Amino acid sequence: MIEKQSSVKGLGPGFWPFTAVLSLLACANIYFWAVTPLSRWMPTAVTVATQIDELFRVFLAVGIALFIFILGYAVFFSIVFRARKDDPPDALGVQIHDNHKLELWWTVLPTIAVILISWASVRVWFPIQIASASTPAGLVVESIGHQWFYSFRYPGINGEVTGNMHLPVNEPVTLNVTSEDVIHSFWVPAMRLKQDMVPGLVNVMRFTTDRVGRYRIICTEFCGLNHAVMNTQYLVIEPKATYDAWYHKWQVKNATASNALPQISSAPIDLSDGSAAAGQVLFTQKCSACHAIGPFSQRIVGPGLKGVLHDSAHPNLLSGKPATPANVADILQHGLQGSYGQMPTQVQNALTDKDIANLVAYLNSLK
Amino acid sequence: MAVAATHVGGGIADHVHPEPQGFIRRYVFSIDHKIIGIQYLITGFIFLVLAGLLAEVIRTQLMNANGGFVSNNTYNEVYSIHGSAMVWLVVIPLMTGAFGNFVMPLQLGARDVAFPWLNMISFWMFPVAGLMLFSSFLMGAPVAGWTEYPPMSLQGEAGTSMWCAAIFLVGISSTLTGMNFMVTILKMRAPGMTLTRMPLFVWAQLATAPLSMVATTALAGALAALFMERQFGVPFFDPTKGGSPLLWQHMFWFYSHPAVYIMILPAFGMISEILPTFARKPIFGYKMIAFSSVTIALAGFMVWAHHMFTSGLAPFMQLPFMLLTFVIAVPTGVKIFSWITTLWGGKIHFTSAMLFAIGFVVLFALGGITGIFLASVPTDLHLHGTYFVVAHFHYVLVGGSLMGIFAGFYYWFPKMSGRMMNEALGKWHFWLFVAGFNGTFLPMHWLGFEGMPRRVAVYDPQFQFWNRVESVSSYVMTFAILLFFVNILVSLRRGKKAGPNPWKARTLEWQIPSPPHYYNFKHVPTVYGLPYDFSEPLPYRGLDDELNDAPAPVPAGAH
Numbered sequence A: 001m002i003e004k005q006s007s008v009k010g011l012g013p014g015f016w017p018f019t020a021v022l023s024l025l026a027c028a029n030i031y032f033w034a035v036t037p038l039s040r041w042m043p044t045a046v047t048v049a050t051q052i053d054e055l056f057r058v059f060l061a062v063g064i065a066l067f068i069f070i071l072g073y074a075v076f077f078s079i080v081f082r083a084r085k086d087d088p089p090d091a092l093g094v095q096i097h098d099n100h101k102l103e104l105w106w107t108v109l110p111t112i113a114v115i116l117i118s119w120a121s122v123r124v125w126f127p128i129q130i131a132s133a134s135t136p137a138g139l140v141v142e143s144i145g146h147q148w149f150y151s152f153r154y155p156g157i158n159g160e161v162t163g164n165m166h167l168p169v170n171e172p173v174t175l176n177v178t179s180e181d182v183i184h185s186f187w188v189p190a191m192r193l194k195q196d197m198v199p200g201l202v203n204v205m206r207f208t209t210d211r212v213g214r215y216r217i218i219c220t221e222f223c224g225l226n227h228a229v230m231n232t233q234y235l236v237i238e239p240k241a242t243y244d245a246w247y248h249k250w251q252v253k254n255a256t257a258s259n260a261l262p263q264i265s266s267a268p269i270d271l272s273d274g275s276a277a278a279g280q281v282l283f284t285q286k287c288s289a290c291h292a293i294g295p296f297s298q299r300i301v302g303p304g305l306k307g308v309l310h311d312s313a314h315p316n317l318l319s320g321k322p323a324t325p326a327n328v329a330d331i332l333q334h335g336l337q338g339s340y341g342q343m344p345t346q347v348q349n350a351l352t353d354k355d356i357a358n359l360v361a362y363l364n365s366l367k
Numbered sequence B: 001m002a003v004a005a006t007h008v009g010g011g012i013a014d015h016v017h018p019e020p021q022g023f024i025r026r027y028v029f030s031i032d033h034k035i036i037g038i039q040y041l042i043t044g045f046i047f048l049v050l051a052g053l054l055a056e057v058i059r060t061q062l063m064n065a066n067g068g069f070v071s072n073n074t075y076n077e078v079y080s081i082h083g084s085a086m087v088w089l090v091v092i093p094l095m096t097g098a099f100g101n102f103v104m105p106l107q108l109g110a111r112d113v114a115f116p117w118l119n120m121i122s123f124w125m126f127p128v129a130g131l132m133l134f135s136s137f138l139m140g141a142p143v144a145g146w147t148e149y150p151p152m153s154l155q156g157e158a159g160t161s162m163w164c165a166a167i168f169l170v171g172i173s174s175t176l177t178g179m180n181f182m183v184t185i186l187k188m189r190a191p192g193m194t195l196t197r198m199p200l201f202v203w204a205q206l207a208t209a210p211l212s213m214v215a216t217t218a219l220a221g222a223l224a225a226l227f228m229e230r231q232f233g234v235p236f237f238d239p240t241k242g243g244s245p246l247l248w249q250h251m252f253w254f255y256s257h258p259a260v261y262i263m264i265l266p267a268f269g270m271i272s273e274i275l276p277t278f279a280r281k282p283i284f285g286y287k288m289i290a291f292s293s294v295t296i297a298l299a300g301f302m303v304w305a306h307h308m309f310t311s312g313l314a315p316f317m318q319l320p321f322m323l324l325t326f327v328i329a330v331p332t333g334v335k336i337f338s339w340i341t342t343l344w345g346g347k348i349h350f351t352s353a354m355l356f357a358i359g360f361v362v363l364f365a366l367g368g369i370t371g372i373f374l375a376s377v378p379t380d381l382h383l384h385g386t387y388f389v390v391a392h393f394h395y396v397l398v399g400g401s402l403m404g405i406f407a408g409f410y411y412w413f414p415k416m417s418g419r420m421m422n423e424a425l426g427k428w429h430f431w432l433f434v435a436g437f438n439g440t441f442l443p444m445h446w447l448g449f450e451g452m453p454r455r456v457a458v459y460d461p462q463f464q465f466w467n468r469v470e471s472v473s474s475y476v477m478t479f480a481i482l483l484f485f486v487n488i489l490v491s492l493r494r495g496k497k498a499g500p501n502p503w504k505a506r507t508l509e510w511q512i513p514s515p516p517h518y519y520n521f522k523h524v525p526t527v528y529g530l531p532y533d534f535s536e537p538l539p540y541r542g543l544d545d546e547l548n549d550a551p552a553p554v555p556a557g558a559h
Helices: A015-035 A047-080 A100-134 A240-255 A276-286 A325-334 A353-365 B023-028 B033-061 B072-108 B116-139 B159-187 B200-232 B245-279 B286-302 B315-327 B329-343 B352-375 B377-383 B387-417 B423-449 B461-494
Strands: A139-146 A149-153 A165-168 A172-179 A184-188 A193-197 A203-208 A213-216 A234-238 A336-338 A341-343 B005-008 B011-014
Touching (some): A047 A100, A047 A193, A100 B315, A100 B377, A139 A184, A139 A193, A165 A240, A172 A184, A276 A353, A325 A353, B072 B116, B072 B159, B072 B200, B072 B245, B116 B159, B159 B200, B200 B286, B245 B286, B286 B315, B286 B329, B315 B329, B315 B352, B352 B387, B352 B423, B387 B423, B387 B461
Parallel strands (some): A139 A172
Antiparallel strands (some): A139 A149, A172 A203, A336 A341, B005 B011
C-alpha cells in the first residue's frame, strides 16, 4: 500500500521569513514592557509594589512573546500545510515520528526558562516575604475584618479605629491582619499586596509607604451577602504632619469614650495573689494574637511563651533583664520595642494591675 | 462479569456474553461501556445546559455595575452552583465517564471495562448527585463558591449540607471509575498491545485514573468533615471551637489541584488522536507526550498549596510550591511543541474536530501562560482572588477542557451514532464559540489586574464597559453551543451514514462497524505496532471478519 506522501524542502515555504516576522513582533512586545511602567494603569503606593511590577513586566514580556510564537506557528502551519483541492484524496503528510535533537531542545529550553522565572520570582519573593521579617517592624498596625467592614488598631489609640486607614508616607509599616468572623481579605491594588484575614490567625504584611494618596481597600475572599460592597474604605497615605493630626484626633476621641485610658502605675505591681486560671483566659483574649504557647522559637509576632520563666536556654527576657516574674510584669506594664516588633503597653492593651498579676501567674505556671 | 477474552491453549478463545434483551437492561441499567459512555454524555450535556444557563444569569447580572437582574443572595447561589456543576457534573464526567468509557475499551481491543457492573453503579450515582446538587436551590443553595471555604460555608443555609452530600456521591462515582479504568488499561489490552503501543488517549486515561482514585478520597474526607461540622457541630474548621479554617483549604486543594489535571489530561489525549488523523501524519514525539502526561499527573499532587499563597501559609512554605508549579511548565511545554510540530508538514483537513483541536492548543497555551503569573508568589499576592484568576481557569477549563470535549465529540460522534455531523454548522459553532469565548474572558485579565475581585454581585462602575463586552460575548458563546446541540439533533436524524472509518483513522475503534456491536470485536485482534504510521499497513491482525457478514461470536452459556 503505497500512498502519496508529501515531502517538504527544508522547513517548508516561507518558514524563515515568517519566523523573522514573529521574532520582530516578540521583540516589539518585550521592548514595550521594558519601557512601560504598570503605574500607567494602576498607581503604586508602597516600595514593594515597584518590585512586584518589575516581575509582572518580565512575565508579560516573556509570556506574550511565547504566545506570539505559539499562535503564529499554529496558524502558519495550518495554512501552509493545508490539504488542497488538487491533492489526491489519500495524500499523506510527511511521515516523521520524532526528532530527538529537537525534543531535547524543547525540553532544555523550557527548563532554562523555568530556572529564569524561578530566579526572577525568588529575587522579589525573598525580600518581601522572608527578609522583611527581620527588619525593624516600624509602625505596627492591626486590621480586623468584620462582616462587612474593616476596623483598625493603632498603638497608643484606645479601642478600634473605624472608617479609613491612615498611614504616614515614607514609613515602614507592619500590618497584622485577622478576622473576627469569616475569612476576609485585605487587598490594596496600589500596594500589589494582599493577605487573607483568617479568624484565629494573624497574617502579616510588611511594606514601606512611598506615595501620598487615597487607595481603595478591597475584600477578595467571599464573606457573605455584602462581600461585593466591602470595598468602600480607603487607605490614606499622607504627610507625617497630617497623619499625626489624624492620629491625635482618634487618640482623644477614643480616650474620652466610655472607657477612659487607665494610667500606668509607677509603683511595682503586687504579684502575690495572681490567679493562673484568670490569666489563661486573659491570655487568649489579649496575647494569643502575637504569642504562642510554645517554645521560644514558635514565633507569631513575638516569641512563644511556654516556660518563659523556666527556660534555661533563654535565661534573659528580650528586654535584656533576667527572666523573673517582676521583669515580665515590667514588660507587660511598659511594653517593649525591639527586633520582634512592638509589645504594647499596659494602657494600649487595657490591662489593669490585677490583670498583669494574673497573667504573670499564668505564665509562671507554664513549664 | 469477568474478562471477556481468555487465553486457551495458546490461541485466543472468543468468549462473549449474550446481549441483554429488553429496553431497561439494554439502555437504562446497561453494563455495556458504550451505552454507559453515551449515558454519561447525555447526562453531562444536560448539566452543561443547566450550568451554562446559570453562567448567563451571572453575565446578565454583571451587565450593570449595580446588578439588579437577581438579588445579591441569588447571585451568590448561582455562581456557586455554576462552578460546582461545571467541575463535577460536566467536565469530569464527560472527560472520564463519557469519552473514557466509550472510547478507551475500544482502543484497547477489549470487550468491556474490567468491572462492568461497577461501571453501571458509578454512572447511576452521577445523575442522582446532580439532582441533589441542583435541589439545594430549594433549601438555600451554598453561596461560598465551588470552594466553600469555612467558616463562611458553616454559615450557609441547609443547601450547603446538600452540596456536601452531592459532591461526596459524585466523588465516589469518580473514584470507582478511576479504579475501574486503571485495572482495565493495565489488564485488558489486546494481545500485543504493550504500554508503548497504546493510543495516546489511553495513556491520558491511564495518567488520570490514579488522580481520580487517590485525590478524590481527600475531598471525600474534607466533605465528610464539613458535613459533620454543619450538622452535628463537630469542630473541624471553626476557629472559635478550636478548628482550623486552613485545614479545609489544604484538604480541598489536595484534591482540587489534581482535579484540574483530571479535567485536562483526557483532553490532551483526545487532541493527540485528532491532530495526527487530520494532519495525515504520525503524532510527533509519541513517547514524550505519553511520558509528559504521567509527569504532569505526578507533579499535580505536589503543588496544591499554590492556591493558598495569601491564606497564611508560613512564608518559607511558599517556595517549594512556587518552584514545583513552575516545573509543570516543562512537560506542558513539551506537549504544546509536539502538537504544533505534528501540524508541520501535514496534509491538514479542517474538519470541525480538527478546528477545535487546533483552537484547544492555542487557547490552552494562553491559559498555561497566565498560570505563571499566579504560580509566582509576588504576582499572585496581587492577582489572587481577582478576575484574573477567573480568566485563567476559564481559559484552561473552557478554552482547554470544553474545546477538547467538542473536538472529541465531533471526532467520535460518527462512531457512536453511525452518522456524520453537519460540518457547516460545526464550523459556525467553532468560529462563534472562539470569538464569544475570547470576548468573554480576555478582558477579565486586565479587570482583575486593575482591581475587580471575583464573586461580586455588584462592582465599581469604572469596570462596566468591559463587563458589558464580556456579557454580550457570552451570549454569542451560548448561541454557538445552541448551534452545537441543533447540529447533534439534526445529524442524528439526517446525518449521512458514516461507515466504519470516515476519518481514515488508525486506532482500533475505527476498524469495526459504527456503531460497534455489543461485543465490540468479533475476534479480539492482535496488535503489532503504534496506530500512527499512516503510510504502513494497519498494525493489527484478526480484524478480517469485522466488516463482513461472518457470524458473530457465540455467546457463552449461562453462568
